[in-house]
Amino acid sequence: MPKRFYPETRWSWVEIDLGALRRNTSEFKKAMRPGVRMMAVVKADAYGHGAVRCAKVLHSSGADQFAVATVDEGVALREGGVEWPILILSEPPVDCVETLLRYDIMPTVYTEEFALAYGECASSMNKVGDYHLAIDTGMNRIGVKPVDLLQFRHFIDFHRGLRCAGTFTHFATADVLDDWDFALQANRFKEACKALHEAGYELGLVHCDNTPATVMHPELDFDMCRVGIGLYGLQPCELTAPRIHLDPVMSVRARVTRVVNPEVNEGVSYGFTYRVPKKNIQIATIPVGYADGLSRALSNRMEVIVNGARCRQVGRICMDQCMIAVDVNTARAINPTPPVEYGDLVTLIGRDGDDEITIDKMAEALGTINYEVACRFGMRLEKMYV
Numbered sequence: 472m473p474k475r476f477y478p479e480t481r482w483s484w485v486e487i488d489l490g491a492l493r494r495n496t497s498e499f500k501k502a503m504r505p506g507v508r509m510m511a512v513v514k515a516d517a518y519g520h521g522a523v524r525c526a527k528v529l530h531s532s533g534a535d536q537f538a539v540a541t542v543d544e545g546v547a548l549r550e551g552g553v554e555w556p557i558l559i560l561s562e563p564p565v566d567c568v569e570t571l572l573r574y575d576i577m578p579t580v581y582t583e584e585f586a587l588a589y590g591e592c593a594s595s596m597n598k599v600g601d602y603h604l605a606i607d608t609g610m611n612r613i614g615v616k617p618v619d620l621l622q623f624r625h626f627i628d629f630h631r632g633l634r635c636a637g638t639f640t641h642f643a644t645a646d647v648l649d650d651w652d653f654a655l656q657a658n659r660f661k662e663a664c665k666a667l668h669e670a671g672y673e674l675g676l677v678h679c680d681n682t683p684a685t686v687m688h689p690e691l692d693f694d695m696c697r698v699g700i701g702l703y704g705l706q707p708c709e710l711t712a713p714r715i716h717l718d719p720v721m722s723v724r725a726r727v728t729r730v731v732n733p734e735v736n737e738g739v740s741y742g743f744t745y746r747v748p749k750k751n752i753q754i755a756t757i758p759v760g761y762a763d764g765l766s767r768a769l770s771n772r773m774e775v776i777v778n779g780a781r782c783r784q785v786g787r788i789c790m791d792q793c794m795i796a797v798d799v800n801t802a803r804a805i806n807p808t809p810p811v812e813y814g815d816l817v818t819l820i821g822r823d824g825d826d827e828i829t830i831d832k833m834a835e836a837l838g839t840i841n842y843e844v845a846c847r848f849g850m851r852l853e854k855m856y857v
């Protein structure tokens with residue numbers, strides 16, 4: 472009988488530890504001031520962790536609202552049964568206004584054209600369109616500049632189809648200690664909110680903290696914090712690590728689909744960038760490739776854990792598969808590498824026994840940040856929730 476494992480259709484998967492997701496959410500609730508709301512950022516399919524499933528767990532652990540990047544992400548949440556407030560973190564194309572209102576998804580607003588089209592559409596549907604106003608306090612990405620704020624609100628506020636449900640900004644340098652640029656953005660935000668308030672405008676929920684600012688700057692919690700990466704157990708920077716304990720939520724695992732014992736000097740994978748250097752090297756294939764988020768740039772530069780031992784990935788990482796080398800020569804050594812068999816469990820990311828390979832380490836090897844590595848593994852691999 473051939474060996475059978477779950478997932479039946481492909482022996483590679485992303486494992487999502489929902490207990491860790493819950494614990495991380497509680498840690499953030501504890502770090503936030505009492506009464507402050509949590510907007511859980513679940514954009515990019517919850518940073519690769521699966522937005523619908525994660526959103527439900529996040530809500531049951533204390534998240535009040537959800538943030539996504541695109542209209543499609545918002546619709547997917549609604550169709551998956553997520554009933555709580557959803558905000559799109561930038562202003563979507565104007566053609567989306569009807570979809571937004573139909574699905575009750577709040578847009579971020581910073582152009583008059585969009586705001587008025589959204590208000591018009593809301594009125595025609597006998598609704599009031601909630602939106603959040605973005606203020607560009609210095610990052611130069613999105614938002615209304617502080618000097619234009621009062622005029623902007625004056626121009627759109629006559630519209631009865633519009634309601635400001637929130638006012639926010641986003642920091643460019645929240646991950647730097649005692650940063651002058653951060654302080655400047657924070658001050659501009661406070662002054663802008665004060666000016667709007669004094670002019671009689673409704674601000675809705677005021678928010679600016681992302682993960683690092685939630686950890687480092689509770690004085691800037693205002694009404695709500697927008698927490699993303701930290702919920703998934705990943706530290707946004709070295710500064711936050713000593714201040715909040717987080718457990719990684721994502722592991723990436725696979726099973727060996729083939730084992731061969733090639734002759735010395737035989738090549739492995741495209742271009743033969745690896746050649747078998749000696750006798751008794753097993754070459755095992757695992758069904759994970761760059762289309763699954765395992766960057767091809769890691770070819771011959773990463774390790775996996777198999778049967779409690781570290782093994783090198785060898786040869787070029789292909790689109791859907793890659794190979795690892797198991798050195799059976801060490802089988803009689805003090806720390807033996809056991810021979811590998813068809814169906815053996817391989818850990819690419821995560822813990823196996825006492826050993827662990829972190830997303831942070833992989834990101835470092837790639838010259839990128841943990842955010843990107845996590846997102847990429849969400850692309851194609853099946854998710855298993857544990």
Ligand SMILES: *Cc1c(COP(=O)(O)O)cnc(C)c1O
Binds near residue numbers: 560683698
């Ligand atoms: C992505 C994003 C966040 C979350 O950032 P983290 O560093 O993951 O906490 C918050 N606010 C905005 C506007 C974002 O785009």
